[in-house]
Amino acid sequence: MKETLREIWKEILELEELPDENESFFDLGGNSFSAAQVIAELEDRTGKTAEVADFYERETIAQFAELFD
Amino acid sequence: MENSIVGILGCGGYIGSNAAEKLLRNGVRVIGGQRSDKELFSEYDNFSRRKVDVSVKADLEAFIDECDIIVNCVSPSHVYGKLVRDAVISAGKILVDPSDASYEKDRSNTEGICVASAGYIPGLSEFLPYVAAKRDFDTIERSVVYQGGFDGCSAGSFVDMIIGAGNEDFCGDAYISKGNIAPLGSDIRKTHATPFSDKKVIFKPLITCDSQKLAEVLGSDEHYFFCTYDDMATLSFFMRLLVDVTRHSKEEAADIIENKLNERIRTNKEFGSQVPLAFLYMELTGLKNGSRKTAAYKVCLRNVNRVCGYFLAETVLAVLRDPSKLHSGFNYGFELVDAAYEKRILDEIGDDEYIRFEEMDTADRLSIGDITNKA
Numbered sequence: 001m002k003e004t005l006r007e008i009w010k011e012i013l014e015l016e017e018l019p020d021e022n023e024s025f026f027d028l029g030g031n032s033f034s035a036a037q038v039i040a041e042l043e044d045r046t047g048k049t050a051e052v053a054d055f056y057e058r059e060t061i062a063q064f065a066e067l068f069d
Numbered sequence: 070m071e072n073s074i075v076g077i078l079g080c081g082g083y084i085g086s087n088a089a090e091k092l093l094r095n096g097v098r099v100i101g102g103q104r105s106d107k108e109l110f111s112e113y114d115n116f117s118r119r120k121v122d123v124s125v126k127a128d129l130e131a132f133i134d135e136c137d138i139i140v141n142c143v144s145p146s147h148v149y150g151k152l153v154r155d156a157v158i159s160a161g162k163i164l165v166d167p168s169d170a171s172y173e174k175d176r177s178n179t180e181g182i183c184v185a186s187a188g189y190i191p192g193l194s195e196f197l198p199y200v201a202a203k204r205d206f207d208t209i210e211r212s213v214v215y216q217g218g219f220d221g222c223s224a225g226s227f228v229d230m231i232i233g234a235g236n237e238d239f240c241g242d243a244y245i246s247k248g249n250i251a252p253l254g255s256d257i258r259k260t261h262a263t264p265f266s267d268k269k270v271i272f273k274p275l276i277t278c279d280s281q282k283l284a285e286v287l288g289s290d291e292h293y294f295f296c297t298y299d300d301m302a303t304l305s306f307f308m309r310l311l312v313d314v315t316r317h318s319k320e321e322a323a324d325i326i327e328n329k330l331n332e333r334i335r336t337n338k339e340f341g342s343q344v345p346l347a348f349l350y351m352e353l354t355g356l357k358n359g360s361r362k363t364a365a366y367k368v369c370l371r372n373v374n375r376v377c378g379y380f381l382a383e384t385v386l387a388v389l390r391d392p393s394k395l396h397s398g399f400n401y402g403f404e405l406v407d408a409a410y411e412k413r414i415l416d417e418i419g420d421d422e423y424i425r426f427e428e429m430d431t432a433d434r435l436s437i438g439d440i441t442n443k444a
Contacts, residue, residue: 031242032257032273036308052308053301056258
């Protein structure tokens, strides 16, 4: 899950490299709309979903991935 | 242009019918264009109607040919808006539009004579702070607008709203600082009180072309516009629809949005069943004779369609009265309307609706830092 999230973040946030799992989504330039884009992409790739609000509770990939443990 | 003929496409719709009623009441000759054979305004001698399918070129051209000013209330506008706009411009007639959805982000190249942003949002939401700023302030330092609430609209209008919000003219999580768009994050977990109901709401910042224009004409150092949402589930629902707009063609997105709207209405009894209520809050802080002051507009409506239609009609009346105010290209409706309309509008709203303007203590103004992550 973490690897999938890293790939999606890189794509949506247009990062040059895969993000570290402990970097904050918002520090990397994310906002509520890009959060919704990540969720849509996550659903397409894994069938799993989340809420936009989850990004504010869990700003890093490591924290976000715990939702799906 | 006193004897001009005003053609209203979509005359039987929510906004078009209200605009037509007010124009007819004011003695304007109106031709209503509609897809159906439905009888309308038979009590008015100054009204006639035509059956028009705007997707049929000959139908549309024949209708435009009969009129001097064409008011475009055809829904859905994401399908027909540009079609009507181009036909009106080709015919050399004046186009008046409640929204600005059919125009490019860069409006400097708009052909013909178009009056847009002449509805509720955009439209009245710019007109009210505009007249207050000109009347009561020498300079504006900060302007804040937020809007929200629920008001029934057709599925077509809902789709138009989402497609409009998902296009490049909108900039989410932003405000205007000294003429430039700047990022403005907000913690959307927080809810905030409004003067309109006991229910707290989520504030979500965004900037539109009209926000930029309003900030420009006000000369605001800082301009904020927020949409409000009842709860996180509602905000998430809208955000996901916006994502659909960016991932699909307009036609595909329209189907997806309408299906998701119907699904939500079916599965969530609260959605769409609230007492219709829409609100606008506008707050200006600036200087008058060297002293700082703050004033707020509070607008609470149960029938947005009526107010939107009436403001649209008021824009048309302004054009008829003084066409010299129009210039070639894109005209903003809120800049054309007579400032006296601010008072007259009180006669047009219902008993349980209100538009209030009041000065307030600057210390009590909305705290942007409380809403956003901005210090």
